[in-house]
Amino acid sequence: MLPINIQEHVHVSDSTAIDTTVAPPQGGIQEGARETLLALRRSIDNIDAALIYMLAERFRHTQAVGELKARHAMPAADTEREARQVRRLRDLAAAAQLDPDFAEKFLAFIIKEVIRHHEAIARKTNGNGAP
Amino acid sequence: MLPINIQEHVHVSDSTAIDTTVAPPQGGIQEGARETLLALRRSIDNIDAALIYMLAERFRHTQAVGELKARHAMPAADTEREARQVRRLRDLAAAAQLDPDFAEKFLAFIIKEVIRHHEAIARKTNGNGAP
Structure with a gap:
């Protein structure tokens, strides 16, 4: 695992930022803040899943492009x-x-x-799928 | 701009890879390959737009987390x-x-x-939004 120290921090500021003002529930302001934090983290987790699947799909397409170019001797x-x-x-x-x-x-x-990843797979593609 | 040499290449290989076998149309095999390439690029462009908007949304949420933590003295x-x-x-x-x-x-x-980006914006957040 890579060393990771800080996961969550501010990035850019804009006038339409997400409102994290905490309304104190039964447990007081700290409990409300904790609930808000957990809700934000659930959204971050969903966004991360979307990013991973989109990245996987992007690599599937760039792989297809690489194979197409190799097969038709198109410039890389x-x-x-x-x-x-x-x-x-x-x-x-x-x-x-x-x-x-x-x-x-x-x-x-x-x-x-x-x-x-290009070199290793280019070998395979140039060999037209043969081992 | 950063130096970028190769945009499109193979990444990982799997048994469910996108089929880029080209059926030669009127213009011959090269024309068919060109059309397949353009179709793949349109998909890559769509995926990239999705990635950029997802990343923007992720940073909106991490910004909110950073501000929340600063406001409630929660550990970073x-x-x-x-x-x-x-x-x-x-x-x-x-x-x-x-x-x-x-x-x-x-x-x-x-x-x-x-x-x-943390340090610059942490200053602002720690100041509770005041100039």
Whole structure:
């Protein structure tokens, strides 16, 4: 396991932030805060599950692209496509009030992983599935 | 912009991989491959948009958690929660046929970003929103 110290912290501030003002229930303000924290964590857990499944689906598609390109001797890199993707992700991030620099770093992070796996699987693909 | 060389490549192989076998249309095999590539890219673009919006939503929630914890003097870190999150993401990744090590690296990547932004916003939160 990688060392992980802090899971939950603030990121960006905006005027439509989630309201975490705690109305004290029977157990007092601390009990109300604890309930609010657990509710936020349940949402974070749901979001994380969605992210993992979306990432899995993305890799299924990039795998298919890699196999298609290998089979038809198409060039592996497409710098115009890549530049368009970066611009698009930055625009989407801005629309979602996410730091565009983070969105670009995220794309680079995914691509780094894709490249890491590329060589081993390229061998298999170039061999047309033969062992 | 960060240097990005290769956007699309293979990642993991499984028996339920997307079929990219190309049926030659009027333009021949290369034209069919080109159409298949464009269709895959449209799906990748949709998935990327979903990922960006999910990430934005995750940061909204971690921001709310950070503000809640600061307001109620709750400890910033929770090592038990963190360990549970890592185990859960690894299990989800395995179920989705995604490399569990990648899922764990992904969580660490997000947390690194959260920590990067933490100090500046913690100041604001500790000041209880006052300028």
